[in-house]
Amino acid sequence: MRKETFYSLIIILFFSALIFAVQNEEENKEHIVVNTCLTCHQEEDSMPENFHEEDIHMQEDLSCAGCHGGDPTTEDEDESMSEEKGFVGVPTKAEIPNFCGKCHSDFTFMRKYQTRIATDQVSQFYTSPHGKGLKKGDKNVADCISCHTSHNIFSAKDPRSTVYPLNVPRTCNNCHGKKLLMMNYNLKTDQFKKYSESVHGNALLNKNDIGAPACNDCHGNHGMNAPEAISVSHVCGACHLHNMEYFTESKMGHAFKENDFHGCEQCHGHHAVQKTNDDMVGIDEISTCVNCHEKGEKGYAAADTIRTYLGNLVAKYDSVKTRLEEVQAQGMNDIEISYLLKEIKHNIVKARTLVHTFDQNKVGEETDKGIKIAE
Ligand code: HEC
Ligand code: HEC
Ligand code: HEC
Ligand code: HEC
Ligand code: HEC
Ligand code: HEC
Ligand code: HEC
Ligand code: HEC
Ligand code: HEC
Incomplete structure (x- = not known):
């Protein structure tokens, strides 16, 4: 090897090592997380009531300032929580979707954390009865934190999450079980009771079978449909594929469509779906068929x-x-x-x-x- 080549190699190696060292130091610096919001609020005993230190946002070092804005590096109270530093304080109910959406609607930002994460929660939410109500100023409907909490948020796959399948029915029932609240909307409050006594509720809540549907499997999460818009056969058919295929292709399936009958629900109900048996078909009184078919008809x-x-x-x-x-x-x-x-x-x-x-x-x-x- 020629001398010149040897020296240039040494020089290249030296600089590469130097660049590597500097990069490393920067990465390390990024990892020492200062969060004066947290330290001061802990000292002042003014932490939010429902705070959990393993909240997914805390785990990702998004800090309090990620949501509330402000400067999480200064110990000065006024400066830290100043408007100049972007402090937004406590959002009103109507502001919450966009408060969360600041990150959750930002695909480029969210992708840094999960390669496959949906970023349509806010837009979907505004198509639901909850979102439409919130837009009109209704304070009783669900916003993001009614279902997720504000400082106690976990991945939906984490059993501690309020939206973990086993916990969803109770999360919804916090409102949908309240008579005084639901009276205003002419809505029944028996969904949870019926559901928990159904074959689905029994499987999910008593047998921990997360293959059984929770409320959101039929109603959706964010873009929740108004029930009259749920195509029941499709909702049920997501799991009971053959039943749906047979039914929709049957003569009677077509007749149901024309008559605006509710598909599966007509014979099985929706919240109170029960275990089935052969007596549901036939001409005895307990059969479902005699609800519609009389003697002399082909169906009978x-x-x-x-x-x-x-x-x-x-x-x-x-x-x-x-x-x-x-x-x-x-x-x-x-x-x-x-x-x-x-x-x-x-x-x-x-x-x-x-x-x-x-x-x-x-x-x-x-x-x-x-x-x-x-x-
Ligand atoms: C040096 C102490 C200190 C620091 C630093 C600090 N706070 Fe506070 N913060 C307080 C105190 C004390 C209160 C309650 C008194 C009040 O209502 O003004 C408060 C109130 C709040 C409130 C409620 C405001 C309201 O309108 O009710 C929020 C939200 C908040 N802080 C978030 C933060 C965030 C985010 C940071 C970091 C960017 C931060 N705080 C930094 C001491 C601090
Ligand atoms: C995921 C977003 C998010 C993060 C992260 C977050 N907050 Fe909040 N915080 C909210 C929302 C939304 C509200 C308003 C609703 C409520 O009161 O629960 C709120 C309310 C508050 C309030 C006033 C109401 C109360 O419960 O006392 C304080 C104080 C507060 N946050 C402090 C903090 C501090 C300190 C941190 C960091 C340890 C933090 N927050 C992290 C979303 C967040
Ligand atoms: C009516 C209850 C409800 C409301 C309101 C709600 N969510 Fe959800 N959210 C859920 C449920 C249930 C899941 C779990 C879905 C699953 O099991 O995959 C979920 C999942 C999520 C996820 C995980 C990724 C995904 O899309 O599945 C994020 C992020 C999220 N919600 C953010 C939000 C934000 C932001 C808002 C406000 C705009 C909001 N949610 C409003 C019930 C709700
Ligand atoms: C500063 C940006 C930011 C804000 C503001 C924010 N989040 Fe998040 N959130 C994230 C990130 C990033 C993750 C993903 C963390 C991960 O996957 O490890 C996350 C995760 C979540 C998850 C779990 C998602 C899953 O995969 O199951 C839920 C639920 C959630 N956030 C709800 C909310 C709600 C509700 C609000 C508003 C009160 C909110 N977030 C505000 C950044 C934010
Ligand atoms: C914070 C309270 C609250 C929570 C939590 C909540 N809801 Fe609601 N929900 C309401 C209110 C209030 C309405 C009535 C809105 C209207 O009609 O304008 C409603 C409407 C609905 C409707 C439409 C009913 C109809 O026929 O008009 C469905 C379906 C629904 N919610 C399902 C759910 C499910 C499923 C969950 C849990 C994942 C849930 N809700 C969580 C308060 C809540
Ligand atoms: C197996 C599917 C399924 C599950 C699980 C389910 N629902 Fe429903 N839900 C429906 C269907 C279908 C309707 C529409 C009924 C109609 O229009 O005749 C409905 C109607 C509703 C309504 C409108 C009022 C009413 O009672 O008709 C509310 C509110 C509601 N469901 C909430 C819930 C809640 C809360 C849960 C969980 C405890 C839940 N649902 C579980 C399928 C389901
Ligand atoms: C998320 C998947 C899922 C959805 C959606 C779903 N089911 Fe089911 N269903 C199940 C599972 C799992 C079982 C078995 C529960 C058990 O017995 O352990 C079941 C059981 C049943 C049974 C009892 C079967 C028997 O052996 O007697 C009937 C009937 C039924 N479902 C009807 C419906 C109807 C009608 C709908 C729509 C309104 C629906 N299901 C929606 C998963 C689902
Ligand atoms: C006209 C009434 C009727 C309609 C509509 C109907 N079913 Fe059934 N279903 C029955 C009867 C009757 C049985 C009991 C059969 C037996 O045990 O002999 C049954 C049994 C079942 C079973 C348990 C047996 C099995 O296949 O595993 C499931 C699951 C089921 N139905 C789901 C559905 C779904 C999903 C729909 C809509 C796509 C639907 N059914 C529509 C009458 C109906
Ligand atoms: C909710 C009402 C309803 C129920 C319940 C119902 N049917 Fe039907 N069925 C209809 C209608 C409407 C038609 C189309 C008009 C007709 O032919 O009578 C039909 C048509 C039929 C046909 C086709 C008749 C032909 O013309 O070829 C058969 C077979 C049939 N039903 C069998 C059954 C059986 C078996 C059950 C019980 C498991 C049942 N039906 C339950 C409403 C119902």
């Missing part, structure tokens, strides 16, 4: 036939099960018969979903398969 006849098909298959299943128990009692090989029983169970489950085609032939095809196996 179909209801009767479907119920008979389902009944026959279940009876076969039961007799195979009895047979299995006998075989087991005699200590004989039960592997094959157990396997067949599982298959029949599968046919039953499928047939019950196929009820939503409201087509006796389609249900019949499935029940026939099961009956063949049973025989």
Whole structure:
């Protein structure tokens, strides 16, 4: 190697190391977080009531000033909380969405923290009944902090969050359960009660099954729809895909649309959805079908036939099960018969979903398969 090249290499290396060292020092400096707002408020015993030091904004070193403005580096009270330093103080209720939106509507800013984070909360919010009410000056509706709190905010995935699935129903019920409040809007206050006794509420609140819907899974979070605008089949169909597909493609599905009937809700309800059973179909009084179909109609006849098909298959299943128990009692090989029983169970489950085609032939095809196996 020539001498000149050697010296230039040394020089390049030296400067690179120098630049690296300076950068490092700057990064370190950035990491020593001064937050005189916090220290003084703690000393003065004037911290906001609901403050949690692990609030997601505190974790990200956004400081009090991130939301309230002001200068978090000076210990001087007046200077720190001065208008010149951008201090905005305590927002009014109507100001809150844009107070939060300062960051949450800023895609470039938010992306630094999460590569995939929505920045449409504020615009969505103003399309909801809550946002529309707030715009008109209604002080009873939900704003950002009614659902999220102001100093106790966590990621929605954190069980401590007020909007963690298990906590959502109670967060909504803080207002929607209040009679005096909801009277002004002619709204019922039984949603939480009905919901918590439903198959969904029981799964979520008692069995911690976060696959079951909380209020926001049907109503939305920010761009919450007014209920009359919820396309119920679609809301329910997000989870019960086959039921929705069968129903919307059925003759009756089309008739429901024309008659402005409420899809799934018509037979299952919405807040009080209960566990189902075969007696919901048929011509007995407890069947859902007889609410609309009378003797002589095609729907009535179909209801009767479907119920008979389902009944026959279940009876076969039961007799195979009895047979299995006998075989087991005699200590004989039960592997094959157990396997067949599982298959029949599968046919039953499928047939019950196929009820939503409201087509006796389609249900019949499935029940026939099961009956063949049973025989
Ligand atoms: C040296 C002490 C001190 C510092 C520094 C300080 N504060 Fe305060 N702050 C107070 C005291 C004391 C009060 C309550 C007295 C009052 O209402 O003026 C207060 C009031 C507030 C209020 C309520 C105002 C209102 O209108 O009710 C907010 C919000 C606030 N501070 C935020 C901040 C933020 C953000 C910072 C940092 C940028 C900060 N404070 C820095 C002492 C301090
Ligand atoms: C995520 C945004 C946000 C952050 C971060 C934040 N605040 Fe607030 N703060 C609010 C909002 C919104 C209100 C008004 C609603 C309320 O009173 O809860 C408020 C109200 C206040 C009030 C007056 C009402 C009360 O509860 O006493 C004080 C004082 C205050 N904040 C101080 C602070 C201090 C000190 C910090 C930092 C430790 C801080 N805030 C961090 C959003 C924030
Ligand atoms: C009626 C209650 C409600 C109101 C009002 C509300 N939120 Fe939410 N927010 C939620 C729920 C519920 C979630 C959780 C969604 C989930 O589980 O993914 C959420 C999630 C979020 C998230 C996480 C990212 C996302 O979009 O899912 C942010 C950020 C957020 N909200 C900010 C805001 C802001 C800012 C406002 C005010 C403009 C606001 N929220 C108003 C209920 C609400
Ligand atoms: C100074 C900018 C700023 C302001 C103002 C602000 N936030 Fe945030 N907020 C953030 C950032 C950045 C994150 C993401 C932190 C992370 O992902 O680690 C966040 C996270 C959140 C989350 C959790 C999001 C998730 O992924 O689940 C919620 C909820 C939230 N903020 C609500 C609010 C509300 C409500 C207000 C107003 C009272 C508010 N924020 C004001 C910057 C801000
Ligand atoms: C701070 C109180 C408050 C909270 C918290 C709240 N709401 Fe509301 N909500 C209201 C008020 C008040 C109205 C009536 C607004 C109007 O009609 O102008 C309303 C309206 C609604 C409506 C429209 C009802 C109709 O038929 O007009 C739905 C749906 C709704 N809220 C769902 C929810 C859900 C879901 C949550 C929780 C994620 C929630 N709300 C949290 C106060 C609240
Ligand atoms: C499985 C879906 C689903 C869940 C979960 C759900 N809702 Fe609803 N909600 C609906 C439907 C659908 C309607 C529309 C009823 C109508 O228009 O006949 C509705 C109507 C409403 C209304 C308007 C008044 C009324 O009672 O008809 C409010 C308020 C409401 N829901 C709040 C809530 C709250 C609070 C929760 C959680 C405790 C919740 N909902 C859970 C589907 C759901
Ligand atoms: C977020 C997903 C989700 C949404 C949305 C949803 N469900 Fe469900 N649903 C479930 C889960 C999970 C279960 C099982 C709960 C359990 O039994 O543990 C269930 C159970 C049911 C059952 C009882 C099934 C049985 O075995 O008897 C019926 C009926 C039902 N849902 C109807 C509806 C209707 C109608 C809607 C719309 C108004 C709806 N669901 C919306 C997830 C959802
Ligand atoms: C005309 C009445 C009717 C309508 C409309 C209806 N169902 Fe059903 N649904 C039933 C009956 C009857 C059963 C019981 C079938 C059985 O067990 O034999 C049932 C059972 C169910 C079950 C449990 C069985 C299974 O498939 O897992 C779910 C989940 C369900 N329905 C969801 C829905 C959804 C989602 C919609 C809307 C897309 C809907 N239903 C529309 C009558 C109806
Ligand atoms: C909310 C009212 C309502 C309920 C509940 C209802 N139906 Fe219907 N159904 C209708 C309407 C409306 C039509 C279209 C007009 C007609 O053919 O009677 C229809 C049509 C039908 C048809 C098609 C008839 C043809 O012309 O080919 C069948 C089959 C049917 N329904 C079966 C059922 C069964 C089975 C149930 C119970 C699980 C049921 N329906 C529950 C309202 C309902």
